[in-house]
Amino acid sequence: MRADDLSLFQSPLLPGEELRFEGKLDGEHLAEGLLCAGWHVVGYVEEGVASLCAPNLNWRDDDLAKLKEGNWIQRNRDWWRSTQPGPVGSRFVREFVKTQGRMVEVGCGPGGGITPRVLLDNRDCRIIMNDISNRILQLQRDQMKKEGVGSNVIFMAYDMMKKVLRPETVDAVSSFGGFGETGGKADMAISVAYDALVPGGLLYVSELDHDSDEYRALPDDIKTRFGLTEGWRARLERAGFEITQYAATQGELMDDPEDGGLAKAVMERGITLHKNHAQIIARKPGRGSLSRAP
Numbered sequence: 001m002r003a004d005d006l007s008l009f010q011s012p013l014l015p016g017e018e019l020r021f022e023g024k025l026d027g028e029h030l031a032e033g034l035l036c037a038g039w040h041v042v043g044y045v046e047e048g049v050a051s052l053c054a055p056n057l058n059w060r061d062d063d064l065a066k067l068k069e070g071n072w073i074q075r076n077r078d079w080w081r082s083t084q085p086g087p088v089g090s091r092f093v094r095e096f097v098k099t100q101g102r103m104v105e106v107g108c109g110p111g112g113g114i115t116p117r118v119l120l121d122n123r124d125c126r127i128i129m130n131d132i133s134n135r136i137l138q139l140q141r142d143q144m145k146k147e148g149v150g151s152n153v154i155f156m157a158y159d160m161m162k163k164v165l166r167p168e169t170v171d172a173v174s175s176f177g178g179f180g181e182t183g184g185k186a187d188m189a190i191s192v193a194y195d196a197l198v199p200g201g202l203l204y205v206s207e208l209d210h211d212s213d214e215y216r217a218l219p220d221d222i223k224t225r226f227g228l229t230e231g232w233r234a235r236l237e238r239a240g241f242e243i244t245q246y247a248a249t250q251g252e253l254m255d256d257p258e259d260g261g262l263a264k265a266v267m268e269r270g271i272t273l274h275k276n277h278a279q280i281i282a283r284k285p286g287r288g289s290l291s292r293a294p
């Protein structure tokens, strides 16, 4: 991330103030130091990745170690090389790449959301990779370096439920399992995404959709622990989005512990649960000026 890129962001603690970097540069890029607003330190840059959230909001060391041991980031990349994202995802990638605009990938996690697929179409796309964990972002950055892609990718750790992107700064938002991680507070994350988009901007959502009898019958402790969310389409409409494309897919049985915590929890208790997905492209109304690459 370059010092100029800081103008896209604000500290949710001091939104009126400009962000400044105080620290060491690596060429044009921020390397190690502090992010300041007014008189205050509001974030930090560690190993080239900026963060506007508390350092303790991170993946646990043992989970990060498992991620590395399992070579999961590379495996997710290999998956994208052999898999098409389906009609909705493919259309989003095409439309976004055509805008030459900037996208934010919220809660990018170890898979990186749809970003690895976007970078296969255009390795220099302008993207903000977001996660609440700066360590995950460091791993994503290292992976992109290894692949020789992502020259215009900014890595910024922050809470996607907070207004960290300044209003109308991005042309697209992608949530590929990101909004679903907000512990039942997806509406807040959706409303923040709406705010950050330019009028006419695109939202891509690919999320587990819990709108089924199987999900409704789940024990309450599982629902609470995984913050299960249903009704994505209606949620987006309530937030003001216009739905351009929607697909609901009836997925496979959750019978592989590598699918994650929810799969493990239902398997342990012998519960039958299928992976249903909602894939949506939505548009913020209006005809804004999409930002073009220089």
Ligand SMILES: C[S@@+](CC[C@H](N)C(=O)[O-])C[C@H]1O[C@@H](n2cnc3c(N)ncnc32)[C@H](O)[C@@H]1O
Residues within 6 Å of the ligand: 106, 107, 108, 109, 110, 111, 112, 113, 114, 130, 131, 132, 133, 136, 158, 159, 160, 161, 175, 176, 177, 178, 181, 182
């Ligand atoms: C399991 S991943 C979801 C899938 C992910 N998009 C992928 O492709 O792998 C969820 C990620 O969301 C991050 N996360 C959780 N809450 C968040 C929040 N409030 N803001 C930003 N990221 C968050 C987690 O750290 C985690 O890496």
